[in-house]
Amino acid sequence: MEFFEHLKSYLSEEEIILLKESLEQPSKHALLLNTEKMEEDTLLNIYPLLKKHPLVKNGYLYDKNVYDLGRSIYHELGCFYLQEPSAMVVAYLLNPEENDTVLDLCAAPGGKTIQASLLMNNKGVIVANDISKNRALAILENAERMGRGNLVITNNDFSLISDNYHTYFDKIIVDAPCSGSGMFRKNNLMEKDWSYQKVLKYREIQKSLILMAYHLLKVGGTMVYSTCSFSFEENEEVISYLLDNSDAEILPLNHPLFYVNKKCPYGVHLLPCIFPGEGHYLCLIKKKGVTKNQNRLLNKSKLSFNIVDNGYSFFTQYGPYLYLQDKALNLKPLNIIRNGVKVGKIDKNEIRYDYHYARFVKDFPNKLAISEEQLRRYYLGESLDINFPKGYVLLTYQNLHVDIAKSDGRTIKNRLPKGLRKKFY
Ligand SMILES: C[S@@+](CC[C@H](N)C(=O)[O-])C[C@H]1O[C@@H](n2cnc3c(N)ncnc32)[C@H](O)[C@@H]1O
Secondary structure, eight states, X not given: OXXXXXXXXXXXXXXXXXXXXXXXXXXXXXXXXXXXXXXXXXXXXXXXXXXXXXXXXXXXXXXXXXXXXXXXXXXXXXXXXXXXXTTHHHHHHHOXXXXXXXXXXTOTTOXXXXXXXXXXXXXXXEEEEOSOHHHHHHHHHHHHHTTOOSEEEEOOOGGGTGGGGTTOXXXXXXXXXXXXXXGTTTOHHHHHHOOXXXXXXXXXXXXXXXHHHHHHEEEEEEEEEEESOOOGGGTXXXXXXXXXXXXXXXXXXXXXXXXXXXXXXXXXXXXXXXXXXXXXXXXXEEOSSOOOOOOOBOOOOOOSSOOOOTTOOEEEEXXXXXEEESSOBOOOSOOEEEXXXXXXXEETTEEEEOHHHHHHOSOOSSEEEOOHHHHHHHHTTOOEEOOOOSEEEEEEETTEEEEEEEEOSSEEEOOSOGGGOOOOO
16 A cells, blocks of 8 residues: 555545645754753853744754754763654653653663653653664663763563563653654655555554553553554554553643544644654553552662762662662663663772763762863863873863863873764864
């Protein structure tokens, strides 16, 4: 079946024409501000042509021909995350809170995880999982850059371990793998690659993911199901399947920019002919009943080091490495890529601080403000000839944390992870 033909299951002829026209328009882009690093006024002073997102707090639309934000210093220093404007509505409507235990089941490269972590003010915990190890490593890269500490990044097929986490999570994001029609404008290949068989194949995967995720949700908990597909089969039909096989309840969502399927009003579509984005579908689901706190917390075990911990209580040591968590989970058979913040490597009575910790920590005993020229050189992997007392020093640029480097009295040795070296334009 042809793509526009199959949309007739819920869109009228006129709506299909409008959608078709909108798919010929240029893509829309947005950023999510990290207010821990940069205030709104500062952002708007630097990029005065940003426009507020119609719904999402701290979200801004931008024109890629005006601002090449992916290559800016402020992006590298974790001041914002670049995210597709309709994708940003998903975690925003789920609204995770500071003390929540959240699961982002299909999390890579981490857009919704990062947004949830920002909404939670780096408190509580999010298990950010992806079945693909390579893709899960992309979550780690984004989490470090953005200074996120309340994440456990994992690489699992949850269907194999789901019984260990039955009714465990307060909130769950299921941003399911899909046929990807909401990516047509961004990536022409997606359109060439689209087939109705693919839609049907993903529908089956989505049905098993949503039912499994519901099993992991606490009584009284909330879950969001989303895809970047326009297909009824991958959206409303998957929700129908959940409703037929559980006691799930759909929560109402209202906004003039949302499109609701008139025949089957489950969830909402963010169509590019109505909403300034590439296209998304989402549905908020609740498990009936009252939430009970079922988390099993570990005991607090402080080490003798004097560490700025941003109010986090839990220290975990794996081999020589020290990690810090706000909410420590008793994690059964998970392949863990990162649990909380990597503080550094313990070497005799010293800690060799990690770049992740530099981005996360709110303050540090020794700080040094560097110039733009020095920042550029540091990012190229060079050491800096600066007289500074011996020891570890947090390098800052415009009060933004760059890295924790080590001074020998005359030189600040470069400790930036090699993979992050780059030239700024
Ligand atoms: C739409 S993408 C997720 C995008 C991500 N939520 C974000 O906002 O950046 C879907 C992801 O699901 C992952 N995936 C596919 N099957 C999965 C499964 N059974 N369990 C967990 N992740 C899965 C894919 O590797 C892919 O990274």
